[in-house]
Amino acid sequence: MLRTTQDVVELRRWAEAREARPCREEASGRLALAMPGESCPAAMREVGWDEFEPAFAWIRAVAVYDDAPGGRRWFVGAYDEAHAFVASCRTRGLGRGEGAGAAR
Template sequence: MMRTIDDVVELRRWAEMRGARPCRDASTGRLVLALAGDVCDVCDVDWGEWETTFVLWRCAFVYDDAPGAARYFIGPAEEAHAYVERELAASCARHP
């Protein structure tokens, strides 16, 4: 099931429980959480910078809470809403 977090304290707790570190995508500047074992082009940042940017950009964090799932999205609320809509549509297409 898809869940949404917009509280940085709750989000940080979620990330730290999974061994994620706060990052920015080197090519786009977008916020990223690098999960344990992730191989991606990211620049590590500290939690203070990451959380401040998350709040200033009015971001939302959407994730799949199914066991073993690693799908997530970080971005402005409008983009997060569109992400959820796409994921739901894809899920309905897979399970008619």
């Protein structure tokens, strides 16, 4: 099931439980996660939570994540983009734990 939060500690718990690592784009400040076996998205670098967490708060980001066991779908970004991510998941019929992937 998709959950939405602006609580970076909640996002961190979810990410760490899945061994995801925080990433950040230098030029834009855009945030992302890299799941195990994946690199950070293009033009991004891996950062620590000590850099990710204040950036998340500063830009007033919202996170959407799949809390189903083994769920790996996620999104980090602006509120309106989060809405679009959730809508696209519903349109594609992605339910609990179905599919993997991330919005960037």
